[in-house]
Amino acid sequence: MSTDNVKVSAILPVYNIAKYLEDAVSSLLKQTYTNIEIIIIDDGSTDGSVEIGRKLAEENERVQFVAQANAGAASARNNGMNLASGKYLYFMDPDDVMGVNYIHELVASAEKNKSQLVIAGFTNVFDDGNKVIKTTVTSPENNYTQNEWRAAAVKYLNNTQLAVPWNKLYLKSFILEKDLKFPSVKWDDLHFNLDVIKDVENVSVVSNAEYFYLRERPGSETASVFDNRLFSTRKDQFTHALEVFKSWDATLENSRNGLGYYFSSRVLQIVQEISGADSLSWQQKKEEASTVLNDPLTKWSFINSKGKSGILRVLQTPLKNRQVVLSLVMGKFIRIFTHLAGGFFQKLRVKVMKV
DSSP states (O other), X not given: OOOTTOOEEEEXXXXXXXXXXXXXXXXXXXXXXXXXXXXXXXXXXXXXXXXXXXXXXXXXTTEEEEEEOSOOHHHHHHHHHHHOOSSEEEEOOTTOEEOTTHHHHHHHHHHHXXXXXXXXXXXXXXXXXXXXXXXXXXXXXXXXEHHHHHHHHHHHHHTTXXXXXXXXXXXXXXXXXXXXXXXXXXXXXHHHHHHHHHSOOEEEEOOOOOEEEEEEOTTOOOOOOOOTTHHHHHHHHHHHHHHHHHTTTTHHHHHXXXXXXXXXXXXXXXXXXXXXXXXXXXXXXXXXXXXXXXXXXXXXXXXXXXXXXXXXXXXXXXXHXXXXXXXXXXXXXXXXXXXXXXXXXXXXXXXXTOO
């Protein structure tokens, strides 16, 4: 079945990413699937990204460049959607690259299965300037009806395939029909995807994981300053997820253990952040950790959490029991272990998040 006449609109929100932008666009132009329009939305860059974006648009008729005042990635993606003329929408991060068949496999699956949403795998690339570590997140190929998807969705929430937009192809008519936009909040992509899956009727999964997501860049390290909005932001995300699953009637009950597993693992990450925060005194760390561990949503997640990882259950024991000091010590231990054995930790992390 030929899909050559089906256009894909690839949207790239750009902000101060000059070093990587040309490689990202080049990987789209090299796709074996060529019916792609590339829409670069610059979000007020000050580092030369504008000049590179304009040059790319001048050199290739498939590339459009638009500059906007700085308003965030969500705004840039939404503006890109307004300009898109393709049947499908694809959102790429401008510091990543992909294998040459990635878009082809997404489109082929969408057309074959009449999918409103296609989800692929991806490869995390951790580059600290000294060594590069790669971990792959993928799932077997599948095609879900609405009820089948609702039963399976919690698996993709946990393994992080649901969270991001760049491993997905969206049917534009479905997005427009539901009037879906990226919200102007931190981690807008998961909120957008939760809105997408709420009423989606047909979801396909492809196993291709040749999207290379740059998780860390050389020189990108920052001081360990704790963001005191982190927990409330995670709560907002999880509350949104619960609302979607609740809207699916019995699905919340069927997915309860996986949902608890998802949020309790995020709580562990937050305690890690608190434990290593140079900006907090020991007393402040205890107060922050106590607030997190005694939150009703945290308690609910630990009561209901059930996953395949025995290691995670052990690590979460002091958190579940709300032992503040021991939880902080555990968080510090994990941070040290991550630093000393980063490759092993990242590979373990992928396995741990399966339900």
